[in-house]
Amino acid sequence: MGLVDAYLIPVVDGLAYGLLLFTVAAGLTVAFSVGGVLNLAHGSLYALGVYTAATLSDGTWTGLGLAVGVGTLAGAAGGGVLAAGVAPLAGRGHLAQALFTFGAALVVADGLTSLFGPDELPVTIPAGLGASAMIAGHRYPAYRLAVIAAAVVLAGACWLVAARTRVGARVRAAVDDPQMLACLGVNPRMVQAGVLAAAGGLAGLAGVLGAPIIGPGPGTADAVLLLSLLVVVLGGLGRVLGALVAAFVVGLIQTLGVTLAAGWAPFLLFAAMAAVLVARPARTAGGTA
Amino acid sequence: MSGADATIRPAGSGGMGRGGEVTAAAAVAMDPTGEAGIRAPRHGSRLPVTVGGLVATALASARGVIGYAVLGLLAAGAGAVADAYTTVTLARILALGLLAVSVAVVTGWAGLPSLGQVAPFAVGAYTAALLARAGHPIGLVHVGAALVAAGLFAAATGLAVVRTRGTAFLMVTLAVGELTAAVAARWTSLTGGSDGLAGIPATRPVWGVPALTDDRHVYWYVLAVTALVVAVTVAVLRSAAGLLLTGVRDHEARMRACGHPVAVYLLAAYTGAGAIAGVGGALLVSAQRYISPADVGFEVAALVLLAVIVGGTTSIGGAFVGAGLIVGTRDWLAGPWPGHAPLLLGTVLIATVYLLPGGLAGLIDRLRQRAARLGVRS
Numbered sequence: 001m002g003l004v005d006a007y008l009i010p011v012v013d014g015l016a017y018g019l020l021l022f023t024v025a026a027g028l029t030v031a032f033s034v035g036g037v038l039n040l041a042h043g044s045l046y047a048l049g050v051y052t053a054a055t056l057s058d059g060t061w062t063g064l065g066l067a068v069g070v071g072t073l074a075g076a077a078g079g080g081v082l083a084a085g086v087a088p089l090a091g092r093g094h095l096a097q098a099l100f101t102f103g104a105a106l107v108v109a110d111g112l113t114s115l116f117g118p119d120e121l122p123v124t125i126p127a128g129l130g131a132s133a134m135i136a137g138h139r140y141p142a143y144r145l146a147v148i149a150a151a152v153v154l155a156g157a158c159w160l161v162a163a164r165t166r167v168g169a170r171v172r173a174a175v176d177d178p179q180m181l182a183c184l185g186v187n188p189r190m191v192q193a194g195v196l197a198a199a200g201g202l203a204g205l206a207g208v209l210g211a212p213i214i215g216p217g218p219g220t221a222d223a224v225l226l227l228s229l230l231v232v233v234l235g236g237l238g239r240v241l242g243a244l245v246a247a248f249v250v251g252l253i254q255t256l257g258v259t260l261a262a263g264w265a266p267f268l269l270f271a272a273m274a275a276v277l278v279a280r281p282a283r284t285a286g287g288t289a
Numbered sequence: 290m291s292g293a294d295a296t297i298r299p300a301g302s303g304g305m306g307r308g309g310e311v312t313a314a315a316a317v318a319m320d321p322t323g324e325a326g327i328r329a330p331r332h333g334s335r336l337p338v339t340v341g342g343l344v345a346t347a348l349a350s351a352r353g354v355i356g357y358a359v360l361g362l363l364a365a366g367a368g369a370v371a372d373a374y375t376t377v378t379l380a381r382i383l384a385l386g387l388l389a390v391s392v393a394v395v396t397g398w399a400g401l402p403s404l405g406q407v408a409p410f411a412v413g414a415y416t417a418a419l420l421a422r423a424g425h426p427i428g429l430v431h432v433g434a435a436l437v438a439a440g441l442f443a444a445a446t447g448l449a450v451v452r453t454r455g456t457a458f459l460m461v462t463l464a465v466g467e468l469t470a471a472v473a474a475r476w477t478s479l480t481g482g483s484d485g486l487a488g489i490p491a492t493r494p495v496w497g498v499p500a501l502t503d504d505r506h507v508y509w510y511v512l513a514v515t516a517l518v519v520a521v522t523v524a525v526l527r528s529a530a531g532l533l534l535t536g537v538r539d540h541e542a543r544m545r546a547c548g549h550p551v552a553v554y555l556l557a558a559y560t561g562a563g564a565i566a567g568v569g570g571a572l573l574v575s576a577q578r579y580i581s582p583a584d585v586g587f588e589v590a591a592l593v594l595l596a597v598i599v600g601g602t603t604s605i606g607g608a609f610v611g612a613g614l615i616v617g618t619r620d621w622l623a624g625p626w627p628g629h630a631p632l633l634l635g636t637v638l639i640a641t642v643y644l645l646p647g648g649l650a651g652l653i654d655r656l657r658q659r660a661a662r663l664g665v666r667s
Contacts, residue, residue, distance in 0.1 A: 088643075098456060106631040
């Protein structure tokens with residue numbers, strides 16, 4: 001029982017971290033499988049949300065609600081701008097599109113440090129969420145439990161949209177057979193742009209919610225991009241369920257791994273990625289599956 | 290586009306189209322021993338490279354050799370007239386230029402878009418820095434150790450990385466690069482953490498030579514090593530090995546069907562490129578006598594990738610020109626407008642993606658084609 005006790009808190013932490021990462025990485029992987037756009041500015045959209053939370057969330061519920069709205073809109077707008085930017089490059093292949101988003105990531109990073117300074121900022125949350133809850137006799141920050149709940153609700157909502165609505169059907173069709181979708185009178189480019197914007201909105205929202213976990217600082221965008229890329233690679237390109245499992249693995253490595261062997265998290269992530277790449281049968285076609 | 294042309298400068302990944310692709314692949318595919326124009330052993334190593342073959346191909350492309358010689362002499366002369374600050378910048382440009390060459394080999398020649406060549410660069414740099422701080426001031430030892438360490442690192446990571454292609458390769462290499470930078474920042478006992486390793490003693494190029502304290506001498510040392518590495522790289526790329534790589538890049542399925550061990554070629558290219566980047570890292574340490582995770586991070590990866598795109602992804606000389614242009618502009622703007630290097634890099638990257646599909650080399654090619662067309666018409 002003592003052993004379970006010692007690791008319970010890091011495991012719940014890992015769960016919160018993993019679900020947060022999943023919210024970000026799911027958008028990345030879906031946007032990639034729809035239009036083949038590897039969005040290297042995805043971490044920057046999360047950063048937009050984080051800085052929105054740092055600015056607008058003043059400890060009241062109204063402030064948090066405002067931050068949620070503005071952060072989501074900012075992320076979606078960012079995704080829309082990226083979609084408009086990569087659209088003319090569609091004929092030039094995936095590399096040109098990825099490079100465009102890479103450039104955009106650098107520009108956004110510069111803008112954010114110019115606006116908010118190079119230091120890490122504190123984030124205020126409503127007092128009700130700042131309290132501690134009790135899990136199996138341990139005090140645990142209620143906010144993280146709220147993040148877990150919110151992420152589960154978000155993931156469920158996204159699944160519902162993807163599986164049960166016309167819009168979701170169009171997105172799935174754009175993945176499977178864009179030509180046939182075009183024959184049916186739906187422009188796959190518009191679907192792709194919509195997915196990029198929606199993924200951006202999700203990333204922005206994740207940024208607002210995750211601000212107390214992966215907070216605003218000059219390295220936020222890079223760190224989130226790296227972790228979500230790892231989630232996408234570990235889960236398999238374009239596989240949402242795989243991304244969910246991978247997000248938990250990465251979250252647990254980041255929290256439990258740090259508790260067990262401090263400073264070893266990068267090595268463990270390295271090892272996990274290498275193991276998955278070697279174990280998985282090589283895909284030579286570029287792996288859009 | 291003729292087959293011979295493809296050997297010397299393979300089709301740029303940008304706008305050349307299928308014509309060049311088929312030529313390079315077909316040349317190898319029809320003749321797996323690589324004897325289409327280039328001498329190679331019939332039953333030798335898997336990569337048919339001989340010293341004689343290298344020399345023959347190097348001599349055959351005398352124009353290119355003269356071009357590189359002129360570039361090298363210009364660089365050496367620049368060291369003689371420039372002030373101390375410029376010389377240090379030039380030395381750093383050469384070190385980053387080698388990193389750009391490493392990116393060009395993997396991205397342009399092997400066709401695997403890499404954002405992670407900063408990882409072996411970091412391994413080489415920290416190897417050299419640790420050796421220097423441990424009391425081994427000989428530059429030859431630094432370069433050799435950095436080459437071996439970075440090559441081993443690239444071979445080890447390559448086993449996993451080379452199994453992916455295209456955008457997945459881009460993702461995985463970016464992760465490798467970022468994770469390496471994270472390790473450099475975290476492993477404080479070895480790397481000094483984010484403070485980096487300072488107080489690195491001056492390099493002595495070989496035994497029995499005094500330490501290089503004058504910036505100009507450091508620059509010439511860096512230039513000499515760079516020239517040597519570039520000469521070897523260009524010779525290898527112009528041999529059958531380069532042809533095999535472009536064959537894999539342009540038509541992997543056909544190369545595979547012809548019995549070529551594609552994975553071995555790509556791993557060899559990735560390892561070789563890693564070793565080149567490692568030497569660049571060692572030279573950076575000799576030039577600035579300081580190394581920190583910021584020297585091997587996201588921004589540097591963006592910078593060299595941009596340099597390679599501006600220079601044209603398959604051009605080795607272009608990689609240096611690109612590195613010079615980008616670093617020069619960045620440092621020049623840092624004076625009046627400090628702290629905005631990422632903005633500049635990002636804007637130039639976006640502009641380059643839109644306006645220069647094949648880099649400056651592609652632009653020159655297009656202008657030349659247009660001039661030729663006008664000439665035919667008139």
